Amino acid sequence: MRLIAANWKMHKTVSETEDYIRRFLELLGDVPDREVLLCPPFTALHRAGELLRETPVRLGAQNCHYEKSGAFTGEVSPVMLREVGCSYVIVGHSERRHIFGENDELINRKLVACLEEGLRPILCVGEKLEEREAGMTFKVVETQLRLALSGIEEHTDRIDVAYEPVWAIGTGVPATPEDAVSVHRFIGEILRELNPSASGKTRVLYGGSVKPANAGEFMRHPEVNGLLVGGASLDPESFSEIVRSF
Numbered sequence: 001m002r003l004i005a006a007n008w009k010m011h012k013t014v015s016e017t018e019d020y021i022r023r024f025l026e027l028l029g030d031v032p033d034r035e036v037l038l039c040p041p042f043t044a045l046h047r048a049g050e051l052l053r054e055t056p057v058r059l060g061a062q063n064c065h066y067e068k069s070g071a072f073t074g075e076v077s078p079v080m081l082r083e084v085g086c087s088y089v090i091v092g093h094s095e096r097r098h099i100f101g102e103n104d105e106l107i108n109r110k111l112v113a114c115l116e117e118g119l120r121p122i123l124c125v126g127e128k129l130e131e132r133e134a135g136m137t138f139k140v141v142e143t144q145l146r147l148a149l150s151g152i153e154e155h156t157d158r159i160d161v162a163y164e165p166v167w168a169i170g171t172g173v174p175a176t177p178e179d180a181v182s183v184h185r186f187i188g189e190i191l192r193e194l195n196p197s198a199s200g201k202t203r204v205l206y207g208g209s210v211k212p213a214n215a216g217e218f219m220r221h222p223e224v225n226g227l228l229v230g231g232a233s234l235d236p237e238s239f240s241e242i243v244r245s246f
C-alpha cells in the first residue's frame with residue numbers, strides 16, 4: 001500500500017495538533033487503499049497518539065536516539081516512541097544531517113534501534129544542489145543507502161526510503177517527476193541487490209515541495225510508492241487533498 005506521510009518539522013503545539021487532527025479526520029474520509037501517516041513534534045506525540053488510536057491514520061516521530069535509555073540529555077528513545085503510539089520514525093532527514101551534523105554511521109545505529117523496537121523507519125536520502133550540479137546525485141544516494149543499511153540488509157523489508165533532494169526541500173521547486181523516477185528506479189535497484197527477497201516491500205517515497213497541485217504527477221508513476229510532505233502537510237485541507245489526489 002502506498003504511504004503518504006506528513007512531516008510537520010518544528011511546527012504545532014499540542015492544542016494546534018488537536019485542532020488539526022479533528023479537522024483532518026473529518027476531511028480524510030475513507031481512504032482504504034493508501035496508508036496515511038502524521039509525524040508531529042515530540043511534545044505532541046502522546047496526545048496525537050490518543051486521538052489517532054481508533055483511526056486508520058498512523059503516528060510517527062521525526063527522529064530518535066539509538067539507545068533504549070541512558071544519560072543522553074535531550075534525546076528520546078524508540079521505546080518511548082513506541083509507548084505513545086508511534087509505529088514509524090523518520091531517520092536521517094536532510095535537516096538532521098545538515099543542521100545537526102548526523103552522519104551515516106549515526107543514522108545506521110538509529111535504524112538498528114528502530115528495527116529492534118518494531119518501529120518502521122523511513123530512511124531519508126538525497127543530494128545537495130552542488131552535488132547535483134557536479135553530476136553526483138546517484139553516487140551520493142548510493143553511498144547514503146549502503147552506509148545506512150550496512151549490517152541490516154536482511155531487514156530492508158521493514159524499512160521505507162524517502163528520496164528528498166535537498167535543493168527541493170522547502171524551496172517551492174520540486175524535482176521533475178521524471179528526475180525523481182530515475183532516482184527511485186536506481187534506489188530500487190540497489191535495494192534489490194542488497195536484499196533480493198525483500199523486493200517490493202520497501203516503499204520509496206518522494207519528498208521536496210510536494211503540494212496538492214503536483215502530488216498526482218508524482219503518484220501516477222509506479223516507481224513512486226508514496227510522498228513525504230513538509231510545508232503542505234501543515235494545513236489539514238491541503239494535506240487531505242494530497243492524500244486524495246490520486
Ligand code: 13P
Pocket residue numbers: 007093164168169170171172207208209210228229230231232
Ligand atoms: P517540503 O514539503 O516543505 O519541501 O519539505 C519536504 C520535507 O523535508 C519532508 O520531510
